[in-house]
Amino acid sequence: xxxxxxxxxxxxxxxxxxxxxxxxxxxxxxxxxxxxxxxxxxxxxxxxxxxxxxxxxxxxxxxxxxxxxxxxxxxxxxxxxxxxxxxxxxxxxxxxxxxxxxxxxxxxxxxxxxxxxxxxxxxxxxxxxxxxxxxxxxxxxxxxxxxxxxxxxxxxxxxxxxxxxxxxxxxxxxxxxxxxxxxxxxxxxxxxxxxxxxxxxxxxxxxxxxxxxxxxxxxxxxxxxxxxxxxxxxxxxxxxxxxxxxxxxxxxxxxxxxxxxxxxxxxxxxxxxxxxxxxxxxxxxxxxxxxxxxxxxxxxxxxxxxxxxxxxxxxxxxxxxxxxxxxxxxxxxxxxxxxxxxxxxxxxxxxxxxxxxxxxxxxxxxxxxxxxxxxxxxxxxxxxxxxxxxxxxxxxxxxxxxxxxxxxxxxxxxxxxxxxxxxxxxxxxxxxxxxxxxxxxxxxxxxxxxxxxxxxxxxxxxxxxxxxxxx
Amino acid sequence: xxxxxxxxxxxxxxxxxxxxxxxxxxxxxxxxxxxxxxxxxxxxxxxxxxxxxxxxxxxxxxxxxxxxxxxxxxxxxxxxxxxxxxxxxxxxxxxxxxxxxxxxxxxxxxxxxxxxxxxxxxxxxxxxxxxxxxxxxxxxxxxxxxxxxxxxxxxxxxxxxxxxxxxxxxxxxxxxxxxxxxxxxxxxxxxxxxxxxxxxxxxxxxxxxxxxxxxxxxxxxxxxxxxxxxxxxxxxxxxxxxxx
Ligand code: SF4
Numbered sequence: 001x002x003x004x005x006x007x008x009x010x011x012x013x014x015x016x017x018x019x020x021x022x023x024x025x026x027x028x029x030x031x032x033x034x035x036x037x038x039x040x041x042x043x044x045x046x047x048x049x050x051x052x053x054x055x056x057x058x059x060x061x062x063x064x065x066x067x068x069x070x071x072x073x074x075x076x077x078x079x080x081x082x083x084x085x086x087x088x089x090x091x092x093x094x095x096x097x098x099x100x101x102x103x104x105x106x107x108x109x110x111x112x113x114x115x116x117x118x119x120x121x122x123x124x125x126x127x128x129x130x131x132x133x134x135x136x137x138x139x140x141x142x143x144x145x146x147x148x149x150x151x152x153x154x155x156x157x158x159x160x161x162x163x164x165x166x167x168x169x170x171x172x173x174x175x176x177x178x179x180x181x182x183x184x185x186x187x188x189x190x191x192x193x194x195x196x197x198x199x200x201x202x203x204x205x206x207x208x209x210x211x212x213x214x215x216x217x218x219x220x221x222x223x224x225x226x227x228x229x230x231x232x233x234x235x236x237x238x239x240x241x242x243x244x245x246x247x248x249x250x251x252x253x254x255x256x257x258x259x260x261x262x263x264x265x266x267x268x269x270x271x272x273x274x275x276x277x278x279x280x281x282x283x284x285x286x287x288x289x290x291x292x293x294x295x296x297x298x299x300x301x302x303x304x305x306x307x308x309x310x311x312x313x314x315x316x317x318x319x320x321x322x323x324x325x326x327x328x329x330x331x332x333x334x335x336x337x338x339x340x341x342x343x344x345x346x347x348x349x350x351x352x353x354x355x356x357x358x359x360x361x362x363x364x365x366x367x368x369x370x371x372x373x374x375x376x377x378x379x380x381x382x383x384x385x386x387x388x389x390x391x392x393x394x395x396x397x398x399x400x401x402x403x404x405x406x407x408x409x410x411x412x413x414x415x416x417x418x419x420x421x422x423x424x425x426x427x428x429x430x431x432x433x434x435x436x437x438x439x440x441x442x443x444x445x446x447x448x449x450x451x452x453x454x455x456x457x458x459x460x461x462x463x464x465x466x467x468x469x470x471x
Numbered sequence: 472x473x474x475x476x477x478x479x480x481x482x483x484x485x486x487x488x489x490x491x492x493x494x495x496x497x498x499x500x501x502x503x504x505x506x507x508x509x510x511x512x513x514x515x516x517x518x519x520x521x522x523x524x525x526x527x528x529x530x531x532x533x534x535x536x537x538x539x540x541x542x543x544x545x546x547x548x549x550x551x552x553x554x555x556x557x558x559x560x561x562x563x564x565x566x567x568x569x570x571x572x573x574x575x576x577x578x579x580x581x582x583x584x585x586x587x588x589x590x591x592x593x594x595x596x597x598x599x600x601x602x603x604x605x606x607x608x609x610x611x612x613x614x615x616x617x618x619x620x621x622x623x624x625x626x627x628x629x630x631x632x633x634x635x636x637x638x639x640x641x642x643x644x645x646x647x648x649x650x651x652x653x654x655x656x657x658x659x660x661x662x663x664x665x666x667x668x669x670x671x672x673x674x675x676x677x678x679x680x681x682x683x684x685x686x687x688x689x690x691x692x693x694x695x696x697x698x699x700x701x702x703x704x705x706x707x708x709x710x711x712x713x714x715x
Contacts, residue, residue, distance in 0.1 A: 024677070031678045045513045052510045065483045066492050066500055072476075078660070084476040136684055137675035153675060160677050183676035187684060194685065199593055214504055215660050225671040225686020228626045232663075243479065248504055254644045255510040265674070268531065269609040272686065273666035281662050283618035285569075285590040297479045304486035 005336035008359035032322035035266025057313035074216025078278030088118035104202035110227035112207030149332030259375035320370035342370035361387035430459030531610030535669030590621035
């Protein structure tokens with residue numbers, strides 16, 4: 001997918017001015033956090049599970065080579081085929097080659113963020129294969145030719161009137177006078193449209209929430225059942241996934257699953273959790289004849305051993321998005337690539353470069369809610385700060401900001417000078433702002449004052465008041 | 472392909488600042504795998520006796536819109552299924568798993584219930600299966616694929632009826648998975664394990680929860696609770712004994 005993260009500021013401004021988006025976000029803002037907190041309250045072990053989830057993932061990352069090799073050997077022993085891919089291009093090529101080998105014309109797809117990351121749909125279409133998204137949200141945005149705006153609720157930026165409009169335009173064979181007002185009617189319509197696609201597809205592609213090294217299995221977690229129809233009905237099942245999804249045992253997977261649904265949607269458990277191991281076995285009456293796994297790296301292995309290693313613990317639950325005031329204000333599209341919100345602010349610069357995505361780690365209020373709800377305790381704000389430091393070190397931040405910061409740090413390292421300046425500034429600003437008590441504009445600080453007033457200081461610095469009290 | 476594989480593995484080792492794992496590390500990692508150690512287990516279900524565990528299973532299942540009917544003998548199963556289909560206004564036509572576990576039910580007492588055994592096709596409206604285990608913790612069913620238990624039954628029809636025997640109700644996912652193999656044996660898995668918690672649902676349009684997104688709209692459990700019958704008989708006998 002083509003990134004527009006460079007345009008974060010313009011994207012965000014557009015998001016703030018979009019009434020439909022603001023209506024849609026208002027629904028998400030309250031719904032997700034409320035449901036999550038109710039689910040967490042019901043499970044006294046939740047904190048202990050978070051700690052356990054963190055340590056399972058840390059253990060895997062420290063021995064990732066071992067677990068990937070084990071996973072591969074077990075998957076192959078079960079009759080599966082594993083395709084390693086360093087880059088998005090290699091992953092797409094592997095999928096295309098499998099599709100061509102069975103003469104596939106149409107492909108159904110369950111939700112996969114990795115498939116979004118590598119731009120699989122556009123690639124398949126360019127090569128004459130029709131991909132059909134089957135998750136309701138993904139289906140809607142595919143019809144609208146939009147990217148997802150959320151990692152578990154891809155169409156969360158839309159209100160139902162927009163969905164109805166899209167269905168009327170795209171499902172042109174249906175009666176134009178049919179009622180299409182309630183979400184219920186739209187779900188029914190999508191179900192009816194997609195059923196024949198499920199039955200006709202040559203290949204089904206799903207993602208994976210986890211891979212299990214011990215058994216060579218892949219696991220998907222869904223609510224709609226579309227992932228299961230996708231992987232059960234066609235002759236070929238392809239799992240698109242990435243290297244950090246592996247866990248040692250089924251017991252470890254289950255521990256992470258206890259965290260996943262509660263953190264994501266506030267459900268106790270999602271409707272369908274499916275553990276798949278290899279293709280159809282002798283005597284089976286259904287299931288795919290071929291089972292392939294495409295294992296993507298795409299920059300992940302390079303994060304190991306760096307300040308960003310912890311990010312590879314992410315289980316894509318979206319709690320950090322759902323609790324982020326910036327995401328809630330501007331929506332997911334503003335982030336300009338597949339992964340939005342706090343996890344995207346850390347991951348996107350890692351995967352597509354800080355030059356392109358430098359705005360994202362800056363789009364934070366550092367309120368810390370993301371870290372406090374993350375089921376695997378990823379220190380997201382700290383990592384955003386790491387990116388800011390790198391951006392500064394690579395001289396990518398704006399010149400005014402850089403000069404200001406170096407002047408400030410030069411002064412701050414000289415306490416006597418610093419105190420003198422602070423005292424002087426407080427007096428000058430206090431004098432200039434007397435009367436109104438606030439400034440509508442300030443030189444060098446209009447980034448602040450165009451949207452809010454700057455309160456004027458009282459006229460003395462904290463240091464001098466403190467020094468006076470001590471006497 | 473193998474080159475890519477080697478490159479990725481080498482990249483991981485370089486990033487981690489080490490070579491391939493040494494013999495000592497390998498031994499440790501293998502013993503961690505063999506131990507299949509359980510992590511944190513919620514007390515919610517693990518701490519209950521059998522009766523409460525079954526009650527918790529029913530309560531949790533009902534919370535996610537699964538419907539549950541308790542019956543006390545195999546002969547009551549066809550009755551209950553016929554009642555359910557009539558109540559839901561569904562035709563008495565069922566595709567059932569060719570599962571020997573379903574043979575113990577005296578289907579012939581309901582001759583109007585038409586049952587075909589096999590995998591589900593596009594036109595099947597109601598399916599019937601047994602299950603491998605039922606998990607009290609979250610009201611979750613565990614079904615596994617096999618020659619007698621095709622997966623399409625769990626997803627294609629609009630209504631899925633599952634027979635659960637009381638003895639199949641376990642506390643946790645871990646307990647359910649332990650039933651796949653004897654303690655200590657390696658775990659050759661079926662092609663698919665389906666953990667099913669309620670009917671299919673979506674909240675993709677304005678966060679409205681709608682049932683029946685792509686999978687079944689209805690999930691109905693017939694809980695065959697023969698122990699309850701035995702207990703009742705036991706009570707009657709005691710009462711009888713008291714009267715003599
Ligand atoms: S960073 Fe944490 S909270 Fe955010 S999606 Fe990943 S696991 Fe969930």
